[in-house]
Every structure is written in structure tokens, then in C-alpha cells.
Amino acid sequence: MMKKRVAVLASGRGSNFQAVIEAMQDGKIPATCVVLITDNPKAYAIERAGKAKIPVMILDYSLFSSPELYERALLSAMQQARADLFVLAGYMRIIGGVIVRSFPGKMMNIHPALLPCFTGLHAQRQAVQYGVKVSGCTVHFVDESLDGGPIILQRCVTLQEGDDEDSLAERILEHEHECFPEAIKLFCEDRLEIVGRTVRIRSPDLPSGVSRHE
Secondary structure, three states: OOOEEEEEEEOOOOHHHHHHHHHHHOOOOOEEEEEEEEOOOOOOHHHHHHHOOOOEEEOOHHHOOOHHHHHHHHHHHHHHHOOOEEEEOOOOOOOOHHHHHHOOOOEEEEEOOOOOOOOOOOHHHHHHHHOOOEEEEEEEEOOOOOOOOOEEEEEEEEOOOOOOHHHHHHHHHHHHHHHHHHHHHHHHOOOEEEEOOEEEEOOOOOOOOOOOOO
16 A cells, blocks of 8 residues: 555644654654645644654745735645645634645644634633533534534543543543544545545445444
8 A cells, every 4th residue: 555645734733743753753744744834933733844854845934925825825835745634733714715725634633623613712711610521522524614524533531520621622632642643644545435414434345435333
């Protein structure tokens, strides 16, 4: 199986980016990270990319006079990457419709909640304030809705007495570091199929187009 080309978009510290890099280096994901694209020149993810010898493209959002111009530059950068999959690892901007439509089924995001609950920012805070007993993380394909694309994988985390936003976020993050690489692995093994809103996962011994549910 030929290795897939994966590009990562990140805005901050890049801990999920690091988990993905390490899974690739360990041979768990049959892919190569071809570029890190970031909107933040101060993102720690840049340092992580440097240590892994991954090329970096910095599109400093503050230097663009309008969101539209930034989106055009981002689209151009993504096209240049020629990636099979674009991974949003803590990328803190909403992806515009033109970009989403340019890469259908080729963009993946992780969200620190059990979607469709608690979309948007501060999902862990939302979960604590709502008083839920279970939260977690969700890996999903990106569509034009906010955190609303077809769900690939989810992991559950039980809330504990006295949990606040930070303590819950820390425990969820441990699961993100396992869940995200697993979803990327499935994509790179050609085992994911989007059928309507459902993502079907093929068993490794089944041919393309046949899922374990059939």
C-alpha cells in the first residue's frame, strides 16, 4: 500500500499534531506528513514540525486585510500540498465553504466533546456547566456546518466530582491523542466510506465498497 500524503493545519501548541507525527514515525499510520500549515507564527506546533523535519507554511492571519483574502491564500497553500488528507489539529478558524467543497471527504477534525453536543469553542466548559455525566471527543469529517460533519470515531470520558473545564480537558486530551491517529490510520488504509451521514468502517480483509455492517 502506497503511503498517503497528509497535511496538518494547526494554530497552537499542536499536541494532537505531535501524536499524529509519532504514530507515523512508529509505522502505525501508512502516511507521510508533507506540510504543517498554520495561521499563527507563534504556534508551538511550528517547533514540533521543525524537530520532525516537516515543512511549514505560515499564513499569518493578522497580515491579511480580509478573511476572504486569507481564505484564498489558505486554499492555494492546501492545493500546493497535494495532500490526500487534511488534518485539523487545533486549527482555530472556521474553514470556509469554498475550501470545504474543494476537498470533499478529505478533511478531518477532532472536537473535545461528544458531537452533536457542545459544538464550537470551550466545549469542555459547556459540558461542565451543563452538568453532563459523560463527555469525550469526536473525530469527524469536515463539512460546511460547525462541527457537524459525519462522525468517524468517538471516545467517552466520565465526569468526576469536582471536575472543572481544565481537569476535564486534560482527561479528554489523553483520548484525543489515541483517537485521532486511529481515525487517520483508517483513512490511510482506505477503510472509511461516507454514506449519507454515516461513516462506515471496512474490516481490513474486506474489499473496497464493502463494510463490516453489510
